[in-house]
Amino acid sequence: MTRPSPATPRAAHTATGDDLVRLLPPPPPPRLDSGTVTADPGILAAHRADHATFTPAGEPAALVRARTTADVSATLRLATELGVPVVPQGTRTGLTGGANAVDGCILLSLEKMDRILGIDPVEQIGTVQPGVVNAVFSREAAGAGLFYPPDPASWESSTLGGNIATNAGGFCCVKYGVTRDYVRGLEVVRADGAVMRTGRRTAKGVAGYDLTGLFVGSEGTLGVITEATLALRPATAEPLTAVAFFATAVEACRLIVELMAGEPRLSMVELMDAPSIEAVRAFRDPGFPPGIGAALLVQSDSAEAAADLSAFAALCGRHGAEVITAGDREESRMLLEARRMVGPAVESLGTILPDDVCVPRRALPDLLAAVGAIADRTGLTITCAGHAGDGNMHPTIIFDAGDPGQTALAQQAFDDIMRLGLDLGGTVTGEHGVGLLKRGWLRTELDPVAAATHDAVKRALDPLGILNPGKVIATPEGD
Numbered sequence: 138m139t140r141p142s143p144a145t146p147r148a149a150h151t152a153t154g155d156d157l158v159r160l161l162p163p164p165p166p167p168r169l170d171s172g173t174v175t176a177d178p179g180i181l182a183a184h185r186a187d188h189a190t191f192t193p194a195g196e197p198a199a200l201v202r203a204r205t206t207a208d209v210s211a212t213l214r215l216a217t218e219l220g221v222p223v224v225p226q227g228t229r230t231g232l233t234g235g236a237n238a239v240d241g242c243i244l245l246s247l248e249k250m251d252r253i254l255g256i257d258p259v260e261q262i263g264t265v266q267p268g269v270v271n272a273v274f275s276r277e278a279a280g281a282g283l284f285y286p287p288d289p290a291s292w293e294s295s296t297l298g299g300n301i302a303t304n305a306g307g308f309c310c311v312k313y314g315v316t317r318d319y320v321r322g323l324e325v326v327r328a329d330g331a332v333m334r335t336g337r338r339t340a341k342g343v344a345g346y347d348l349t350g351l352f353v354g355s356e357g358t359l360g361v362i363t364e365a366t367l368a369l370r371p372a373t374a375e376p377l378t379a380v381a382f383f384a385t386a387v388e389a390c391r392l393i394v395e396l397m398a399g400e401p402r403l404s405m406v407e408l409m410d411a412p413s414i415e416a417v418r419a420f421r422d423p424g425f426p427p428g429i430g431a432a433l434l435v436q437s438d439s440a441e442a443a444a445d446l447s448a449f450a451a452l453c454g455r456h457g458a459e460v461i462t463a464g465d466r467e468e469s470r471m472l473l474e475a476r477r478m479v480g481p482a483v484e485s486l487g488t489i490l491p492d493d494v495c496v497p498r499r500a501l502p503d504l505l506a507a508v509g510a511i512a513d514r515t516g517l518t519i520t521c522a523g524h525a526g527d528g529n530m531h532p533t534i535i536f537d538a539g540d541p542g543q544t545a546l547a548q549q550a551f552d553d554i555m556r557l558g559l560d561l562g563g564t565v566t567g568e569h570g571v572g573l574l575k576r577g578w579l580r581t582e583l584d585p586v587a588a589a590t591h592d593a594v595k596r597a598l599d600p601l602g603i604l605n606p607g608k609v610i611a612t613p614e615g616d
């Protein structure tokens with residue numbers, strides 16, 4: 138055996154990474170900094186599911202209420218060590234079962250991370266923790282003369298973390314775009330507990346892959362959002378509001394197709410069909426005239442808002458619709474409230490299966506007609522309200538979950554509407570996300586290569602499959 142030459146210290150060159158790791162002290166065990174853990178059965182039951190009451194929810198093992206990024210990191214490190222699933226949660230207003238527990242999981246609530254960290258009027262950004270409620274942030278931005286446009290109907294209760302994780306839309310997206318368009322950068326905790334920053338605070342920035350975009354709409358399956366930098370816009374003029382009443386929803390949709398092809402450019406175009414109006418009337422009467430087939434609520438926030446609404450009224454006249462313009466801020470608020478009431482009103486009528494198809498705008502008349510035909514065929518009430526200016530409607534099937542016959546009919550109607558949305562050239566979800574509810578339909582919508590790419594991204598970021606397993610994509614075992 139020859140001795141190594143003193144000029145070539147072989148021992149130093151052949152040490153492996155594992156040798157070096159053995160020399161290092163072990164990492165400190167994960168511990169919660171300031172968050173709390175509970176396994177109280179009553180509390181766990183209250184946090185088990187989101188608003189999609191018809192989707193299955195498992196039995197959680199514990200609830201962690203994180204207060205810091207370190208708490209989230211510690212939770213995920215522990216979960217990785219133990220191989221335990223983790224389900225991130227905002228305020229559980231989701232409509233797809235995305236925040237539902239899976240058996241034996243840790244529910245990781247971000248609700249207590251609810252601080253607005255700053256609003257910068259020069260950069261026109263706000264920095265927030267994920268548990269800040271949308272409306273709280275929007276009001277704070279307005280106080281600084283700025284405007285945060287994404288405004289889901291749940292804006293008084295849903296969190297910005299949940300909005301980002303679902304890429305939520307809302308009323309004024311028709312003019313200003315969806316949540317994705319306002320997320321500049323994120324702090325994200327990976328499945329292994331490592332903390333990373335993505336994106337930028339600056340007005341522009343293209344360094345590297347768009348990791349920020351990857352996490353927007355990932356529904357808690359790729360990482361946990363612990364901070365966000367959100368773009369703001371200068372405040373707009375006080376919007377003017379009008380409502381037009383139509384004989385049928387299909388006629389209202391024909392007007393929308395014409396409206397969206399030209400002027401005026403409105404900041405809200407929301408449709409309520411007759412069953413939605415009836416549901417709201419029974420819940421909290423908005424005072425709409427009796428016997429109408431549809432109501433179209435619009436706003437303009439441009440400097441020429443009055444002229445915009447006059448042009449809208451003229452267009453409505455050609456479609457035989459009566460138009461009422463809100464006389465003041467209170468009337469305007471009441472009209473918007475009527476639209477926001479659709480969700481709670483339909484939830485009060487029974488179990489609901491909400492679709493969320495988004496179709497090309499010119500296909501709206503066909504969508505509304507076909508949904509009406511599905512309701513007639515099944516004999517079930519299907520309300521159809523939504524962000525019609527974006528082609529994003531929420532046909533919502535109301536049924537008695539205790540009646541197996543009705544449940545089967547409701548599932549069939551849901552699937553028929555998903556199929557219809559795709560056949561009309563649209564997508565199975567415009568804003569609510571996939572969650573548990575549309576997992577199978579996502580596979581139908583994606584081509585095989587795109588589906589395999591989804592799976593590869595999931596494996597790369599969550600190799601043990603502990604983050605919100607079974608949501609959005611099939612589990613590695615397939616289901």
Ligand SMILES: Cc1cc2nc3c(=O)[nH]c(=O)nc-3n(C[C@H](O)[C@H](O)[C@H](O)COP(=O)(O)OP(=O)(O)OC[C@H]3O[C@@H](n4cnc5c(N)ncnc54)[C@H](O)[C@@H]3O)c2cc1C
Nearest residue numbers: 227228229230231235289290296298299302306357362480
């Ligand atoms: C009455 C009503 C009206 C609604 N209107 C609209 C609407 O107009 N537009 C719209 O888009 N949606 C709407 N929704 C659906 C829902 O409010 C949105 O999906 C909302 O973005 C969910 O926010 P949340 O805080 O409740 O999140 P949750 O429901 O708690 O979670 C939603 C998903 O995000 C994940 N998640 C939550 N927080 C984080 C985080 N910090 N990091 C990683 N993942 C996370 C969860 O795992 C889950 O997959 C409505 C719901 C209701 C009940």
